[in-house]
Amino acid sequence: MNIVLQYILLIVIMLFTLTTVAAWLIWLERRMLAVWQDRYGPNRAGPFGLLIVAADTIKLLFKEDWIPPFADKSIFVIAPAIVAGAVLMSFVVVPFAPGILIADLDIGLLFFLAMSSLGVYSIVLGGWASNNKYSLLGALRGASQMISYEVFMGLSLMGVVMITGSFRLTDIVLAQQDYWFILTQPVAFVIFMIAGIAETHRLPFDIPEAESELVAGFHSEYSGMKFGMFFIGEYLGITLISAMVVTIFFGGWLGPGFLPPLVWFTGKTFIFILFFILLRASLPRPRYDQLMEFGWKILLPLALVNLLITGGIVLLMNS
Amino acid sequence: MISLLRTIALTFMHIFKKPVTIQYPEEKIVLHPRWRGRIVLTRDPDMAERCVGCYLCAAACPVDCISLQATQDEDGRRYPEFFRINFSRCIFCGYCEEACPTYAIQLIPDFEMAEYNRQNLVYEKEDLLIDSQGKYPGYNYYRVAGVDAGVKGKGEGVNEEKPIDVHSLLP
Numbered sequence: 001m002n003i004v005l006q007y008i009l010l011i012v013i014m015l016f017t018l019t020t021v022a023a024w025l026i027w028l029e030r031r032m033l034a035v036w037q038d039r040y041g042p043n044r045a046g047p048f049g050l051l052i053v054a055a056d057t058i059k060l061l062f063k064e065d066w067i068p069p070f071a072d073k074s075i076f077v078i079a080p081a082i083v084a085g086a087v088l089m090s091f092v093v094v095p096f097a098p099g100i101l102i103a104d105l106d107i108g109l110l111f112f113l114a115m116s117s118l119g120v121y122s123i124v125l126g127g128w129a130s131n132n133k134y135s136l137l138g139a140l141r142g143a144s145q146m147i148s149y150e151v152f153m154g155l156s157l158m159g160v161v162m163i164t165g166s167f168r169l170t171d172i173v174l175a176q177q178d179y180w181f182i183l184t185q186p187v188a189f190v191i192f193m194i195a196g197i198a199e200t201h202r203l204p205f206d207i208p209e210a211e212s213e214l215v216a217g218f219h220s221e222y223s224g225m226k227f228g229m230f231f232i233g234e235y236l237g238i239t240l241i242s243a244m245v246v247t248i249f250f251g252g253w254l255g256p257g258f259l260p261p262l263v264w265f266t267g268k269t270f271i272f273i274l275f276f277i278l279l280r281a282s283l284p285r286p287r288y289d290q291l292m293e294f295g296w297k298i299l300l301p302l303a304l305v306n307l308l309i310t311g312g313i314v315l316l317m318n319s
Numbered sequence: 320m321i322s323l324l325r326t327i328a329l330t331f332m333h334i335f336k337k338p339v340t341i342q343y344p345e346e347k348i349v350l351h352p353r354w355r356g357r358i359v360l361t362r363d364p365d366m367a368e369r370c371v372g373c374y375l376c377a378a379a380c381p382v383d384c385i386s387l388q389a390t391q392d393e394d395g396r397r398y399p400e401f402f403r404i405n406f407s408r409c410i411f412c413g414y415c416e417e418a419c420p421t422y423a424i425q426l427i428p429d430f431e432m433a434e435y436n437r438q439n440l441v442y443e444k445e446d447l448l449i450d451s452q453g454k455y456p457g458y459n460y461y462r463v464a465g466v467d468a469g470v471k472g473k474g475e476g477v478n479e480e481k482p483i484d485v486h487s488l489l490p
Contacts, residue, residue: 036333040340282330283323 011102018091022235023053029235029277036281057228065224072129079126080219080226083233086118087240094243095170097253097261108169109161112244113154116199120146122233123201123208127218138217141288142208145198148295152303153195156188159310160248173252182249187306189249191299196245198295200237202276204283207291242272350428352454355413357429358404360444361422361453365470368448369423369460372399376415376424384408385415394469396461402444407437421460425453 027042027050034041042049067073093108095101105111120143127139161167163184164175172181182189198205209217219230246252246268253261255268286294341348350356363369372389390400415424434440452458461470463477474481 034338036330038333038336038339040338040342278327278331282327 007102014091014102015088018088018236018239019232021239022232023057025235025238025273026056027053032274032277033281036278060225060228063224065226068130068221070131071221072131075125075129079122079129080222080229082125083119083122084229084236086115086122087233087236090115090240093169095173095247095252096265100262104168104170107167109157109167117146117150119237123218126222130221132221134214135218135220138208138214142201142218145201145205145207145291148292149195149198152191152300153199155303155307156191156195157248158307159185159188162310162314169247172248173254176251176254180249180251185249185310187302191303193245194299196241197276197279200234200241202234202238203280204285205291206285207288210285238273238276239269242269242276245272352428354428355411355426357432358409358415358424358426358447359449359453360402360447361425361449361451363459364452364457365459366450368398369421370399370402371397371421371460373420375418375420379414379418381412381414382408382410395466396468399444402447403441404447405441406432407440422453422455422458
């Protein structure tokens with residue numbers, strides 16, 4: 001009984017922390033974008049404008065929760081919940097620190113890949129249920145983008161799996177005690193990072209919601225807290241991909257002993273979150289066909305070659 | 320590929336730059352003296368009104384936001400009986416200032432005149448008149464004009480010749 005209570009407490013704390021962090025990321029993103037564009041950003045509500053998140057949330061909650069009469073109501077309502085749900089499910093396997101993880105699954109990496117691809121359902125269903133051509137176009141783009149980037153997102157990680165010999169994320173972290181996998185798998189890191197950006201459909205790969213082309217893409221018809229769910233899902237996705245990059249390539253919680261493991265983990269994750277925001281500040285959006293071409297013609301072969309070479313070296317070392 | 324990385328690096332370097340934003344209500348921009356803002360009516364060095372009610376400003380105004388009515392005092396000096404500017408119409412073009420022959424109407428560097436009530440943007444003469452000579456200190460129209468309006472007698476002005484007695488035949 002005690003262990004069950006402990007897990008429930010952990011889950012509640014993690015849910016609370018993650019959603020809060022995702023909310024403050026909105027503030028962080030706006031602040032950092034402003035810094036990189038020589039502006040101040042939100043600095044009026046509260047110290048450093050921190051309370052803008054509270055103001056935003058209150059605004060979203062009190063907005064009219066409009067469901068268009070032409071929309072498919074039940075699916076329209078469910079879709080935003082799926083994205084946040086799927087991303088939050090992935091956090092189940094993220095090892096924050098020794099002892100601070102919910103489920104140490106022996107298929108942790110596969111579970112993460114499966115859950116992150118479930119996120120595409122929210123885009124497709126949301127775009128479809130909106131019954132609006134821009135939403136549908138956004139949904140179509142989202143689906144094809146996520147499916148094609150999913151392929152080598154998984155493939156790029158297989159090199160790490162070969163070296164470690166395990167899908168368990170704690171094993172992967174512990175295998176990096178001597179050196180981080182970024183040193184042996186730099187190509188895999190680059191591919192995973194790019195695929196991760198496409199997976200969270202963040203800029204420069206925010207093609208499903210490209211404002212200048214598709215109004216707001218798959219969430220054009222959403223308002224109020226349903227839109228807020230898509231928003232939170234996106235920021236949770238950033239946190240998740242950053243956490244996974246840290247876990248797989250940057251030694252997870254490992255680090256010099258003068259700081260506790262959790263601090264190392266959150267610190268490294270934070271750096272990658274900042275990198276996501278920096279990408280948004282600096283890169284323009286590619287054209288849709290360029291994105292697909294880049295994925296299938298460059299990244300997929302690269303991932304396969306990386307896999308081949310890693311496999312060869314692992315075989316050579318073992319024989 | 321290199322250009323993408325360079326772009327990212329260049330954007331990152333902006334972290335060390337100072338923001339260009341002027342945080343307006345706390346920090347104010349320095350407006351130069353000839354900035355065209357709120358319209359005022361100035362006074363001459365004797366603290367009398369400069370405006371002579373010639374209607375040139377009202378005629379020059381492209382949006383017809385100036386209205387006035389000229390009148391005279393017992394010395395024959397002209398002044399506006401009322402002078403009204405509707406700032407909700409004014410476009411701050413400065414044509415009235417250019418048209419004014421007596422430097423009475425002037426635009427000053429002040430733009431903070433927002434109101435909740437539109438009617439409050441209609442400024443009457445007492446709102447427009449200021450106790451200052453504005454941009455042209457020392458200028459007094461009636462000291463250089465030919466007419467006697469109680470400021471100086473005929474022919475007593477600066478660079479002014481005595482009036483000619485038209486009935487005399489002497490050269």
